Amino acid sequence: MSEDQKKILEAQLWGIANLLRGKISADDYRDYILGFIFYKYLSEKQYLYANSLLEGEEVTDYKEVTDSETLEAIKEESLLKLGYFLKPQELFSELAKKGNADTESESNYIIEDLQAVMNHIEQSTMGTESEEDFNALFEDLDLTSTKIGRTVGARNEVIVKILNHLDKIDFKLDDIEADVLGDAYEYLIAKFAAGAGKSAGEFYTPQQVSKILAKIVTTGKKKLKSVYDPTCGSGSLLLRVAKEVDDVSEFYGQELNRTTYNLARMNMILHDVHYRKFDIQQEDTLENPQHLDKRFEAVVANPPFSAHWKGNKNPLNSTDERFSQYGRIAPNTKADYAFVQHMIHQLADNGTMATVLPHGVLFRGAAEGVIRKYLIKELNYLDAVIGLPANIFYGTSIPTCILVFKKCREVDDNIVFIDASGDDHFKKNGNQNELRDEDVKEIIDTFRARETKDKYSYVATLEEIAENDYNLNIPRYVDTFEEEEEIDLNEVANRIIGFDNELEEINNKIVGFCNELGIVPPFKIKE
Incomplete structure (x- = not known):
């Protein structure tokens, strides 16, 4: 599929999203639109797979199958291959057809049928390997909510309208050239994030920042055994890592927000990540980690900036193996280093970790200063510090940085500092700043080459950092001062x-x- 066709698909899907825009909140219409797209994807996937099983049979179109034995055989194979099962009458196109019926001769009321289908998708997985991945997956798609219509008829009209528009779009799932629908889904998530204000940071990391993190943790590798994101949001960052290598064997993530957790699972499935290859859990990562016994080859994250957590209010944290060796517990009002410590605990000896954090982690003192010094002086895990422009994240204008950690560093006597925050290293796009492809390339090339560039990067020895009392504030190392012309x-x-x-x-x-x-x-x- 050409780039033009991809853009057409994105425009078509965003056009459908605009059917609800202005009528209900961005968070709400995001859930409906993405949920219905996901249902159509599951339906088309089921239809194509069932038809492949019917090749050579008397009936070759799944929609025409009525024999119970054939349906049971297709169900059994579908649960193994796809992880779920849809009957012919439960397919998206069939419900859309009913919703488009001539109201004078037959009913076009589909809300109850649609709810039953969504319930059945989840029920079909019960007792199977994929049960956890599909459990309560559609719970945010409340078809009885007055948000989409004050009456049952009004709600049905809105839902029918969306399904009819979606039914006209060819997802081209049999096109093996590119993950076109997955990219379009990511495009929609980004568009929703742009309009979601402060809540956007909960579920989406800007694509160019994701690309930097992904390229860092995949440097020198063509395959990854595992990738982990402890605050995975919509799962976009995990999926971005997969674009940088030939194969990722396993995806792991954890997300606190229930709605965002559902979105992450949908995003994984829609990107054709097999249910056996991903494990996304919904819990508080710091208080109730779900993958503590595992170690990961790549760790990426965009944790909530300076979040509150229980810290020293929870006496168990002082003996928790993730935090106990550092001498101090991260402040209750700033969990940034708690997330860093958690991720380092989960990082494999041959792994790389890259995380986005607020600039304060570079220089704040007290407990954070003690933890920072231990990470550098005693563990020698910090590999790079990369300063990003302000106002590149949705919902916050603060400047941020990327910290890179490795347990077995190839070059273990220095740390590379990169200042990519200057006006020449990004472009302004309305109220938002954006990194261009050339900006991303310069960051990655400099990181990999570990080179000093005038007013851009500096390779600092551990001795220099010790002399600065382990303060990592980037201007201490990268001199961006422009001398004024002598008068x-x-x-x-x-x-x-x-x-x-x-x-x-x-x-x-x-x-x-x-x-x-x-x-x-x-x-x-x-x-």
């Missing part, structure tokens, strides 16, 4: 004298004109 005061004085002489000549001319006109000059000429 010749004699030249300035001569120019002022010249201006005075010119002014005197002009005044004399004005006095001459006034004398000719017989009027009093507005000023006196110096004697």
